Amino acid sequence: MLTSPKTGAVLAWGDLLKSGNWIFIGSNAAVPNALIADLIAHSRGLHDIEVTHIQTLSDNVWAERRYSELFKVNALFIGGANVREAIAEGRADYTPCFLSEIPQLFREHLLPLDAALVMVSPPDEFGYCSLGVSVDVVSAAVRAARVVVAQVNPCMPRTCGHSFIHVDQIDAWAEKTEELPERPLPELDPVTEQIGQYVSLLIENGATLQLGVGRVSAAVLRYLGNHRDLGVHSEVISDGIIELMHSGVINNRKKTFHRGKVVTSFCIGTRAMYDFVDGNPHIEFYPAEHVNSPTRIARNDKMVSINGAIEVDLSGQVVSDSIGRKFYSGIGGQVDFIRGAALSRGGRPVIALPSTTRDGSRSRIVPTLAPGGGVVTSRGHVHYVVTEYGIASLHGKSIRERALELIRIAHPKFRRELLNEVRQFYWVPEYQEQAPTSVPELGPVEEKYFTFRGIRYTLRPLRPADERRLQEFFYTHNKETLMMRYNHHVTQMSREKSCSLVSVDQRRDLALCFTDRDGAAEVIQGVGRYYLNEADNNCEVAFVIKESRRGRGIATTLLREMEAIARRRGIARMFACVRRDNRPMLAVFENCGFQPASGSELDEVYLVLDLESADSS
Numbered sequence: 001m002l003t004s005p006k007t008g009a010v011l012a013w014g015d016l017l018k019s020g021n022w023i024f025i026g027s028n029a030a031v032p033n034a035l036i037a038d039l040i041a042h043s044r045g046l047h048d049i050e051v052t053h054i055q056t057l058s059d060n061v062w063a064e065r066r067y068s069e070l071f072k073v074n075a076l077f078i079g080g081a082n083v084r085e086a087i088a089e090g091r092a093d094y095t096p097c098f099l100s101e102i103p104q105l106f107r108e109h110l111l112p113l114d115a116a117l118v119m120v121s122p123p124d125e126f127g128y129c130s131l132g133v134s135v136d137v138v139s140a141a142v143r144a145a146r147v148v149v150a151q152v153n154p155c156m157p158r159t160c161g162h163s164f165i166h167v168d169q170i171d172a173w174a175e176k177t178e179e180l181p182e183r184p185l186p187e188l189d190p191v192t193e194q195i196g197q198y199v200s201l202l203i204e205n206g207a208t209l210q211l212g213v214g215r216v217s218a219a220v221l222r223y224l225g226n227h228r229d230l231g232v233h234s235e236v237i238s239d240g241i242i243e244l245m246h247s248g249v250i251n252n253r254k255k256t257f258h259r260g261k262v263v264t265s266f267c268i269g270t271r272a273m274y275d276f277v278d279g280n281p282h283i284e285f286y287p288a289e290h291v292n293s294p295t296r297i298a299r300n301d302k303m304v305s306i307n308g309a310i311e312v313d314l315s316g317q318v319v320s321d322s323i324g325r326k327f328y329s330g331i332g333g334q335v336d337f338i339r340g341a342a343l344s345r346g347g348r349p350v351i352a353l354p355s356t357t358r359d360g361s362r363s364r365i366v367p368t369l370a371p372g373g374g375v376v377t378s379r380g381h382v383h384y385v386v387t388e389y390g391i392a393s394l395h396g397k398s399i400r401e402r403a404l405e406l407i408r409i410a411h412p413k414f415r416r417e418l419l420n421e422v423r424q425f426y427w428v429p430e431y432q433e434q435a436p437t438s439v440p441e442l443g444p445v446e447e448k449y450f451t452f453r454g455i456r457y458t459l460r461p462l463r464p465a466d467e468r469r470l471q472e473f474f475y476t477h478n479k480e481t482l483m484m485r486y487n488h489h490v491t492q493m494s495r496e497k498s499c500s501l502v503s504v505d506q507r508r509d510l511a512l513c514f515t516d517r518d519g520a521a522e523v524i525q526g527v528g529r530y531y532l533n534e535a536d537n538n539c540e541v542a543f544v545i546k547e548s549r550r551g552r553g554i555a556t557t558l559l560r561e562m563e564a565i566a567r568r569r570g571i572a573r574m575f576a577c578v579r580r581d582n583r584p585m586l587a588v589f590e591n592c593g594f595q596p597a598s599g600s601e602l603d604e605v606y607l608v609l610d611l612e613s614a615d616s617s
Contacts, residue, residue: 002038002149002172002260005498011172013039017393019047020116024106024152028236028266029183029274030119031058032151034176039117043070052095052111054137054330055079056269057181063092066326071475071568074111075135077330078103087327096321096374099235100292103140113250117143120165121156128164131285132156133274135163136235136265139287144467146383148169153178155360157274161263161284165395180370185239186215188222197219199306199443202348202384202391203227208300210234210337216308218610224249227248227332231255233300235291235333237283239269242276254567257299260445265291293590297340298347307334307377311364314403316379316394316424324426325372338381341563348383355387355411363414365406367421374535375428385409389438390446393522397465404465408436429469434503436464439510441565443529448561454553459561462511462527467495469515473524476496491545493527508532510539510565525549528558530574538573541567543585555588563592566610574609 002011017023026032040061047069051062054077062071063086073092077099078084086092088517097105106109118138120129129150131138142148142165150165150173168611187346196219201226203209208231211217221240224230231252241262244250252260262283267273277283290296297303309318310328321330335559341347353364365387369375385397392405407418415435422428439446440460448459462470474493504511504561528543539564545555566574576594578585580603594607 005167005170005173007606013042014045016149017046017049017115017173019049020047021026022050022052022112024113024116024118024138024145025051025053025056025062026116026118026134026138026543027054027056027136028134028178029057029268030138030156030266031056031181032117032119032133032149033058033150034174034178035117035149036062038174040067040070046070048072050074052076052113057183064285065091075330078327079329084326084328091378093110093329094330096331097324098292099137099288099335100294100330100336101289102137102143102289103289105143105545106137106140111254113145113151114143115147116141117149117151118142119151119156119178120170121158121169122152122154124158124516124525127336129166131163131165131170132159133277133285134266135159135161135285136288139163140289142169144302149173151176151178151253151337154408155179156391157278157396159277159283160279163285163287172369172599178221179381180271180274183213183238183268184270185218188215188219191388191512192216192219193222193356194444195352195386197223198388198391199350199352200224201228201445201447202350202386203230203304204231204302204346205303205324207231207302207346207348208233208255208257210297210303210305210307211238211240211339212236212306213238214308217306218279220306220352227412231300233291233297233303233532234263235259235265235337237262237269237273238276239273241543242273245282247614250524252282254302256301257296262392265289272329278479288333289500292336294336294340294343300340300344301345301347303341303344303347304349305337305349305504307338307349307351309351309364309377311366311369312351312353312382312385312406313366313369314406314418314427315399316382316406317369317375318382318384319369319373322372322374331376334363335377338377342381342383350384350386351377351382354385354410355389356414360411363410363418365410365414365418367425389412395520399427400429401465401468404432404436404463404467408465412438412567429444432503433501434464434505437504437506439506439512439565441568442561450514450557452549452554456518457514457554458522458524459512459514459558461506462502462504462513463531464503464562466513466524468504469524470524470527471495471498472533473527473546478545485554504529509535512558512562514545514549514558526554526558528555528562530562532571537571538575539571541574541576543588550584555585556591559588559592561608563611572610573610574611576607577604578607579603580605 200223530539
């Protein structure tokens with residue numbers, strides 16, 4: 001039964017609505033199901049009511065065919081199977097829009113609201129109810145609607161921040177106790193765990209995070225236990241942050257906007273999550289136009305935005321709201337946060353997704369988008385794409401470099417096909433023949449980290465997209481280095497030659513590099529490689545270190561890592577040919593156990609390391 005909070009008078013739906021009106025239904029875990037059931041039960045004489053909403057954790061009964069004469073749905077985000085079905089059948093509409101701009105649609109009457117049906121907590125002694133777990137666009141709907149109808153639910157938490165609505169703003173209400181829908185943390189599979197581990201590598205201490213509620217976000221949070229001073233500015237939060245807040249990993253001390261507070265616009269999780277936010281002064285809920293504003297997001301230094309995708313093409317275009325022509329979800333806040341993180345000082349926008357569909361039959365890294373697939377995030381927005389096979393860095397990269405980076409993190413069984421497909425668009429030259437391969441001996445993330453003289457270096461495989469970096473590395477060498485490494489005066493490193501040196505079948509041969517950072521750019525400081533001679537089961541090894549980085553232990557570390565990989569691959573011997581006057585390089589080999597062999601020429605020393613000897617282990 002509806003009553004007026006101002007007069008106590010009993011109200012009928014006919015007093016509040018008429019046919020053809022627009023109504024908004026509350027979002028996420030705060031859908032006022034009791035109000036909707038009551039409206040349906042007492043809807044005699046009402047027709048063609050336009051219903052608009054974002055994601056709703058509900059049975060979405062208003063989208064069922066049997067109520068098609070009463071309701072017409074216009075979803076701003078598709079969150080339920082029956083809403084998705086109604087849109088596919090033409091019984092409902094989907095309006096794509098950024099979450100941050102939905103309040104403007106209400107305010108400017110592009111989506112005029114005659115009524116907002118929302119769920120609130122009981123009022124406090126001052127007459128204020130809380131919008132609780134869902135402030136998002138509900139707050140804007142309450143302000144814009146001609147009539148506000150509230151389901152007062154004692155199970156709704158009272159959240160802090162800008163989440164309150166006074167009883168004077170409510171035109172009709174009904175009290176109905178209803179447990180909030182719960183969404184437990186998802187079970188993680190090995191693929192998702194690997195993605196989470198890779199994404200965690202992109203998160204520095206002191207960063208501020210935006211995450212979702214799916215498997216990838218849960219996996220990322222699992223790998224942040226050793227981080228420090230993290231903050232949260234996210235449109236949604238879930239159970240995964242609770243443990244990290246208790247442990248002090250998330251303390252918001254280093255945030256540069258809303259310092260000391262977790263900032264969100266809604267939460268989805270279990271009852272433990274809803275109890276955790278209830279009256280919690282460390283978590284503040286704000287409307288979507290505040291939380292999702294790219295300029296406000298950018299006020300957080302080191303802002304890391306983590307979002308999913310349905311597919312990504314080899315130029316970096318991201319499809320997130322449709323599977324081909326079939327609309328699946330919505331734009332939501334992805335572009336808001338991707339753009340905000342890109343504008344942030346030290347920010348990192350990340351798209352994370354499994355490399356294949358669930359059955360493994362299709363690659364989600366594709367040469368061209370599926371017909372009808374809608375680009376939510378443009379190729380200009382994307383900085384990082386992550387799959388279980390690694391991190392592709394796209395920011396500032398050419399189309400050719402992007403394609404090679406994305407092929408590298410595609411599933412291995414699709415890499416050759418992707419490389420062949422992309423040639424049709426001339427993004428990759430004809431001499432780029434080798435599809436990217438992996439070096440699993442470096443560990444699950446194929447990277448190791450070392451610090452020499454206070455500088456942090458990454459040891460990783462050389463990759464096809466390193467072609468330009470290797471050219472730059474070559475042109476830093478002086479004449480002496482070139483003579484010592486190549487035994488003659490090399491004056492050019494052509495694009496074709498550089499491509500051949502970075503396009504290595506790492507399953508057979510090996511090419512590793514040490515890199516560090518110059519601002520946001522990655523710079524090669526040392527390269528080591530070996531070439532396998534299968535007939536004799538031995539390999540020839542060589543390395544070169546930038547002149548300014550010598551004498552720090554980089555060469556020795558590089559050589560020992562290559563030796564360890566060779567041992568694991570069952571190679572019998574490593575050998576090297578070094579100019580006799582190259583004393584520093586000879587010293588590195590000798591310190592690593594290489595022995596001069598007979599047959600050395602006058603100007604060269606032939607060095608051998610017997611990997612099968614017990615003395616050399």
